[in-house]
Amino acid sequence: MKALVNTAPLQMTFRDEPDSVMLADDEVTLRIDAVGICGSDMHAYHGHDPRRVPPIILGHEFAGEVTRGPSALLGRRFTGNPLIACGVCDYCVQGRSNLCSNRSMVGMTRPGAYAEFMTIPAKCLVEIPAGMSASRAALTEPAATALHALHMAQRAAVRPIQESTVLVIGGGAIGMFMALLLMHYGVRHVHVAETNPLRRASVAKHAQAVAFDPITEAGPQDGSCDIVFDCVGSKHTRTAAMKAVAHGGVWVHVGLQDWASEIDMRKLTLAEITLIGTYTYTMADLRATVNALHQGSFGDCAWVEERSLSDGALAFADLHEGKSASAKIVLRPH
Ligand SMILES: [Zn+2]
Ligand SMILES: [Zn+2]
Incomplete structure (x- = not known):
């Protein structure tokens, strides 16, 4: 598959990568339709995040369609929670999965969404309402x-x-x-x-x-x-x-x-x-937000800019130089 890889500080390389593999039985493969560039991705791009070491596929603000996984999920469109919580620690059972003591993260501890495909546990998925564009759904996380x-x-x-x-x-x-x-x-x-x-x-x-x-x-x-x-x-x-x-x-x-x-x-x-x-969000926040975005609670989102994933290196450079008026750029792999 094609992916935009952070290969060194201030360097993003669009290249062939091995296909994403499902790491456990409860995972699905998503065909990524849209993925946003986050401030934390910029931080990693600048070489300031010791947890994100190149070469790495960043990207955690995703929307896509299930292409592999349980048949009930195939063909359905999802965004989701990039924080993978354990579900059993005290914080998780209190509904505060953002504080999970055993969490991992898409685009950090496992490959992210600047790619044609990405795998993720099915429990992290949040369904995209019918009629909502992938680019808008990718705004759910921020x-x-x-x-x-x-x-x-x-x-x-x-x-x-x-x-x-x-x-x-x-x-x-x-x-x-x-x-x-x-x-x-x-x-x-x-x-x-x-x-x-x-x-x-x-x-x-x-x-x-x-x-x-x-x-x-x-x-x-x-x-x-x-x-x-x-x-x-x-x-x-x-x-x-x-x-x-x-x-x-x-x-x-x-x-x-x-x-x-x-x-x-x-x-x-x-x-x-x-x-x-405050730190990130819970699954309840993500579910509420995808609907709020769809219903227009965040306006028409016309300030968001879309670009192709293959041009992602330039998008990072433009954000780095403060050249983009848009506070959010969403990349499209397909
Ligand atoms: Zn983010
Ligand atoms: Zn937990």
Whole structure:
């Protein structure tokens, strides 16, 4: 089969690879129809992820059709959970499979979806609604990260989210999905901080949120945001988040660009700030998200760009150089 292989830092090679093999009895082979490029794939491409060592087939935001496996599944179309959970540890039985102590991952511990075919355990599959395009279905994984973070915030917030002033830090794919979802939920005051002018324009146009440059423009007033989603997760953005969050507010840490920080524990304590770390999604989030995407809760997704998998190396290079206005590029192997 053809695959786009990360062969060295900053190098993606489209080449022939051995056909994907099913590693256990409960697995299926998917013919990949669409696969998104994630920030974590970019991280590996830059050579910054010790868990993803070249040569490796990355890619975990997939949609495809079952070509081998139980006859009941053949020909059906699925996206799915790239985190393969054990199903029996304490976290799994609590429904928090994202915290599974024995998890493995597509595109990391096993070959990913930048290929014509990929194998995966059948239990990870999430069916694609009839009439939904593969490219849109491939957005399920990143969109579910936003949905999961929103649900975590809603559980901690004192007032309904519709009444809240919300700051989203970062206008990449997760920040964009977050802004789209908040607008869909009826939140009227959504501010998005983004330094890249192309992405800022895209967020303003597609999410209709107030997009601003946190370096040159004043955002919402200090202490005015009931909820802050940090979709970047750097030392700078954490400082900005703590400044922006209102007394009694909720600060959700979604991105993880770096992790060393001094946090103003005085404000956190005296102002009763709830700080929440969120990681990926559960199967329930993925199932809810595929339907939400299909029903338009994330808009028309016209900001997403499609390219052929054979041109994938250029897509990585364009994202690396900040040349793409699109916060998400979906690759098509066929
Ligand atoms: Zn991803
Ligand atoms: Zn588990």
